[in-house]
Amino acid sequence: MYNGGKIIAGLIIFIALVTFPFYTNIGKTIEKPADPTAAPDELHIGDVPIGQMRAQHMMILDKWRDEVVRGGKRYIEFDGDEYEMSIQNGCLACHSKQEFCGKCHNFAGINPYCWNCHYSEEEGLL
Amino acid sequence: MKIDRRKFLKLAGCTGIGLGLTAADVFKDKAEASSGHSNVSTAAVRLAMVVDLRKLQTAEDYQRIVDACNKIHNIPTLIPEKEDIKHEIKWIWNDTYGHAFPDQQNYYHPEAFKQKLFPLLCNHCDKPPCVRVCPTKATFKRPDGIVQQDMHRCIGCRFCMAACPYGSRSFNFVDPRPYIKDYNAEYPTRTMGVVEKCTFCSERLEKGEQPACTEASNGALTFGNLNDPESDVRKILKSNYSLQRKPELGTMPSVFYVIGGEEYAG
Numbered sequence: 480m481y482n483g484g485k486i487i488a489g490l491i492i493f494i495a496l497v498t499f500p501f502y503t504n505i506g507k508t509i510e511k512p513a514d515p516t517a518a519p520d521e522l523h524i525g526d527v528p529i530g531q532m533r534a535q536h537m538m539i540l541d542k543w544r545d546e547v548v549r550g551g552k553r554y555i556e557f558d559g560d561e562y563e564m565s566i567q568n569g570c571l572a573c574h575s576k577q578e579f580c581g582k583c584h585n586f587a588g589i590n591p592y593c594w595n596c597h598y599s600e601e602e603g604l605l
Numbered sequence: 606m607k608i609d610r611r612k613f614l615k616l617a618g619c620t621g622i623g624l625g626l627t628a629a630d631v632f633k634d635k636a637e638a639s640s641g642h643s644n645v646s647t648a649a650v651r652l653a654m655v656v657d658l659r660k661l662q663t664a665e666d667y668q669r670i671v672d673a674c675n676k677i678h679n680i681p682t683l684i685p686e687k688e689d690i691k692h693e694i695k696w697i698w699n700d701t702y703g704h705a706f707p708d709q710q711n712y713y714h715p716e717a718f719k720q721k722l723f724p725l726l727c728n729h730c731d732k733p734p735c736v737r738v739c740p741t742k743a744t745f746k747r748p749d750g751i752v753q754q755d756m757h758r759c760i761g762c763r764f765c766m767a768a769c770p771y772g773s774r775s776f777n778f779v780d781p782r783p784y785i786k787d788y789n790a791e792y793p794t795r796t797m798g799v800v801e802k803c804t805f806c807s808e809r810l811e812k813g814e815q816p817a818c819t820e821a822s823n824g825a826l827t828f829g830n831l832n833d834p835e836s837d838v839r840k841i842l843k844s845n846y847s848l849q850r851k852p853e854l855g856t857m858p859s860v861f862y863v864i865g866g867e868e869y870a871g
């Protein structure tokens with residue numbers, strides 16, 4: 480084999496790089512969040528079942544965003560109460576960002592850029 | 606299909622007339638758009654602001670207005686290590702007569718008036734050039750006349766900054782968060798790479814409140830519906846002489862400056 484040494488060294492480096500995610504995560508356990516599809520059918524703000532809210536919250540937030548920014552409709556009525564269609568003043572008034580949003584986002588390795596502008600005080604920024 | 610010479614000429618003639626009519630229509634629209642005064646908005650609501658300079662006397666009067674806005678909207682202060690004016694974010698700010706009204710030809714305006722500062726902000730033009738140039742429609746005009754910006758859609762191309770004749774728009778060259786002194790948890794910050802400007806406090810208007818600057822101004826700033834003849838802004842404009850910034854550009858600004866005589870020009 481011509482250049483056998485170089486080829487074998489190259490192959491070893493290649494395999495080391497490709498398998499990098501596997502051997503760095505060996506032995507680590509990440510708590511798996513609850514299955515979003517197994518959520519109760521109880522209705523959430525916006526008259527959406529909680530399961531659907533978990534699975535499709537990004538679409539619902541997108542729709543609310545357009546209604547607030549473009550349509551000037553800032554409040555949504557649910558169960559006789561009025562709620563603000565806002566991440567900071569709405570969602571995070573009841574849910575905690577780290578616990579509630581972070582759990583699934585961290586597990587799935589998602590880093591949504593909502594937080595570049597919207598966030599709660601618990602993050603300790605500023 | 607066979608077509609003879611006679612039929613071809615007939616069709617060509619009709620096409621020519623059709624094209625000519627379309628072109629005439631386009632030019633008619635253009636001519637209407639460029640003639641400023643006849644073309645004022647007839648919408649039911651056109652929100653506007655009147656700045657009464659007679660009621661702004663001390664440096665505190667001016668600063669209070671700007672501070673109220675900066676606090677509520679999480680506006681960063683000038684970034685210290687890069688004391689670069691390009692990094693300044695401003696929604697409402699104070700500037701000199703020369704910068705506010707460079708088009709004023711009357712060099713006999715009272716000297717004391719020329720020495721005054723003027724609170725400047727987005728003019729929420731009736732014909733906003735920033736809206737025309739925005740390639741993503743991130744900036745748009747609401748039915749009530751507010752020129753609003755959707756930060757989610759802004760791609761930071763800064764066409765609107767080039768189009769705005771009033772310098773009302775600022776670009777976030779860096780992440781503004783470390784430079785916000787006094788954080789308001791109810792309002793989002795902006796992110797690096799978007800343009801921002803005054804919104805006439807649309808979020809406060811929906812709660813039935815006045816814009817922050819108006820509230821902090823002790824009556825120097827008045828906010829209201831310009832298309833309602835009984836509104837406060839119209840009453841002030843009816844009984845006082847007022848200036849608009851660069852009205853000759855045909856943008857139809859919705860911010861008016863009531864100037865006083867020598868006796869008021871502190």
